[in-house]
Amino acid sequence: MILRAPSRRLLLAGGLALAAAPFPARATPEAARAAMRAFAGGAEPRRGRVELDIPTLVENGNAVPTVVRVDSPMTEEDHVVEIALFNERNPLPDIARFHLGPRCGEAWVSTRIRLGDTQTVHALARMKDGSVWAASAELIVTLPACIEG
Amino acid sequence: MSRALVSVPPRARRGEVVEIRAMVQHEMETGFRPLPQGGFVPRLILRRFECDYDGATVFAADLHPAISANPYIAFRLRATRSGELVFRWIDDRGAVREERAAIEVA
Amino acid sequence: MRRAALAAVALAALGAAAAAWAQSAGGDARRPGSAFMSRETQAMQRDDKANPGMLSVLEGEELWKAPAGPAGRSCASCHGADAASMDGVAARHPAFDPARGEAIDLAGRIAQCREESQGAPAPRREGRELLALTTFVAHRSRGARVSTGEDARLAPTIEAGRRLWQARLGQLNLSCAQCHDDNAGMKLGASTIPEAHPTGYPIYRLEWQDIGSLQRRIRGCLTGVRAEPFAYGAPEYVALEAFLMDRARGMEMETPGVRP
Numbered sequence: 001m002i003l004r005a006p007s008r009r010l011l012l013a014g015g016l017a018l019a020a021a022p023f024p025a026r027a028t029p030e031a032a033r034a035a036m037r038a039f040a041g042g043a044e045p046r047r048g049r050v051e052l053d054i055p056t057l058v059e060n061g062n063a064v065p066t067v068v069r070v071d072s073p074m075t076e077e078d079h080v081v082e083i084a085l086f087n088e089r090n091p092l093p094d095i096a097r098f099h100l101g102p103r104c105g106e107a108w109v110s111t112r113i114r115l116g117d118t119q120t121v122h123a124l125a126r127m128k129d130g131s132v133w134a135a136s137a138e139l140i141v142t143l144p145a146c147i148e149g
Numbered sequence: 150m151s152r153a154l155v156s157v158p159p160r161a162r163r164g165e166v167v168e169i170r171a172m173v174q175h176e177m178e179t180g181f182r183p184l185p186q187g188g189f190v191p192r193l194i195l196r197r198f199e200c201d202y203d204g205a206t207v208f209a210a211d212l213h214p215a216i217s218a219n220p221y222i223a224f225r226l227r228a229t230r231s232g233e234l235v236f237r238w239i240d241d242r243g244a245v246r247e248e249r250a251a252i253e254v255a
Numbered sequence: 256m257r258r259a260a261l262a263a264v265a266l267a268a269l270g271a272a273a274a275a276w277a278q279s280a281g282g283d284a285r286r287p288g289s290a291f292m293s294r295e296t297q298a299m300q301r302d303d304k305a306n307p308g309m310l311s312v313l314e315g316e317e318l319w320k321a322p323a324g325p326a327g328r329s330c331a332s333c334h335g336a337d338a339a340s341m342d343g344v345a346a347r348h349p350a351f352d353p354a355r356g357e358a359i360d361l362a363g364r365i366a367q368c369r370e371e372s373q374g375a376p377a378p379r380r381e382g383r384e385l386l387a388l389t390t391f392v393a394h395r396s397r398g399a400r401v402s403t404g405e406d407a408r409l410a411p412t413i414e415a416g417r418r419l420w421q422a423r424l425g426q427l428n429l430s431c432a433q434c435h436d437d438n439a440g441m442k443l444g445a446s447t448i449p450e451a452h453p454t455g456y457p458i459y460r461l462e463w464q465d466i467g468s469l470q471r472r473i474r475g476c477l478t479g480v481r482a483e484p485f486a487y488g489a490p491e492y493v494a495l496e497a498f499l500m501d502r503a504r505g506m507e508m509e510t511p512g513v514r515p
Contacts (some may be wrong), residue, residue, distance in 0.1 A: 030229075039376065041216055043229060055293060055295050057293070058297075058459035058463070059293050059295075059296055059445075059515035060462055060515040062217060062461045062462060063217040063218075063299075063307075063461045063464070064217075065295045065298070065299065080161065086214075090214075090215050091179075091181050091214070092213060092214065092215065094215070095208065095215040095216065096211065096212050096213060096215070097211040097218055098208070098209070098210045098224070098254075099208065099209040099210065099211075100208060100224070101207065102227075103202075103205070103226065103227055103229070104207065104208060104224060104225050104227065105166035105206045105225050105226060105227035106225040107225075108224065108225045109210075109222070109224050110221075110222070110223040110224070110225065111210075111216065111217075111219040111220070111222050111223070112216070112220070112221050113215050113216060113217060114214070114215045114217055115215070128218050139204055142445030142446075143445060144443070147216055151315050152310045152313040152317075153310075154303075154309055156304040170304045170305065172304065172307065172310065173310075174310045174314070176464070200479075216458065217464070218307075218465070219307045219310060248408065251256075251318060
């Protein structure tokens with residue numbers, strides 16, 4: 001993905017050692033869907049209420065800043081119980097599950113995740129009433145140049 | 150012993166929602182890293198993170214190999230009373246790393 | 256198609272960040288590596304509670320206070336528990352070591368103190384202990400202006416570094432200067448070529464998932480052009496470090512940097 005080739009020499013440098021992806025790609029969108037179905041239990045995940053904030057272009061798949069926010073009053077009667085992150089192209093579809101409750105005050109989590117490849121990431125939230133809400137984001141994972149051989 | 154950096158506001162108003170951050174040294178060895186002689190580096194990750202405050206576990210996380218090395222987790226918490234927050238990371242072998250931070254609630 | 260469009264947009268955003276930095280820097284057109292990074296990586300570096308390099312600072316602080324060697328002396332016992340005596344020290348290393356009559360970089364200086372002042376075994380280059388101590392000491396220079404090169408006795412070392420910088424190296428027959436002077440800001444694959452200022456070292460590199468030295472970073476560029484890397488601690492690396500620090504004279508230290 002050389003957008004602007006500075007010179008012929010640098011084009012040659014396309015032969016530079018490129019970093020290895022953090023993972024061999026192995027999971028599939030089907031595996032991710034199965035994991036999400038298991039998380040949702042009987043519920044049909046609905047779009048909305050979940051906001052997934054993750055960079056569109058990732059500089060390095062080893063640490064991708066990821067924030068999930070869920071629209072919820074976080075009261076005793078109505079709150080987020082669990083937030084889960086899934087991916088489609090790492091060896092395993094699961095990334096993390098966060099357990100929350102009314103004492104969190106706000107349904108918001110921030111972490112850093114590994115992504116082995118350009119892919120789609122999903123965030124699902126289960127509410128106290130058992131309903132499940134979802135958001136997803138497509139992102140491009142690039143590899144750094146000039147790594148040790 | 151690994152190092153941990155937690156961030157808890159030293160003071161908060163009762164009922165205020167504050168941001169809590171926790172970062173800990175750990176390689177989070179995925180189990181998917183091939184060895185030159187064949188096979189894989191055995192998996193060793195922190196699989197669980199917990200935060201106790203005011204008599205209960207108020208936030209927890211189950212972690213998988215897709216969580217970055219030196220895991221960073223931030224979340225929100227409603228300040229209810231002065232006391233200590235206890236952070237706990239538990240690895241695949243059951244080893245526990247604990248860190249504490251105080252909050253004063255007025 | 257959609258992927259390509261997304262990439263173009265995001266890459267343009269990276270360029271914009273660097274341009275904004277250049278504007279705010281007044282007359283100085285030099286830009287630290289952090290100016291070439293994505294907003295997310297910049298935020299990670301800026302925030303001490305999110306910057307994973309701070310874990311190494313913490314580790315170094317423990318080592319600073321821990322007794323070592325037969326006499327059980329800590330670095331703190333000679334240099335002070337608060338390490339204020341280390342303020343600005345990283346900003347003037349590599350420095351000239353009169354005892355040896357040659358330049359020594361910060362990690363080398365710390366290793367020397369560990370061996371000679373504490374009588375402890377020589378710490379390994381790129382080993383955890385030396386990296387943590389170096390990161391801790393260099394963090395005390397955060398915000399200090401680079402001054403390596405003001406000492407005239409370093410001139411021959413800097414000159415040796417400049418010659419290496421300009422030499423065609425490796426199977427790709429490229430010099431450091433061709434990338435970092437002539438093509439800084441351009442794309443190489445998906446990476447932006449930075450100006451190679453050494454102001455953030457040791458850095459936490461996401462690619463390494465760990466802290467690492469300037470020598471390790473340069474090693475990456477050497478293998479990148481398919482050149483045989485030098486042994487850690489080699490005078491060639493110290494010369495390149497001295498040259499890069501002199502080239503960055505007046506810029507602010509930002510250890511621990513975060514880099515992709």
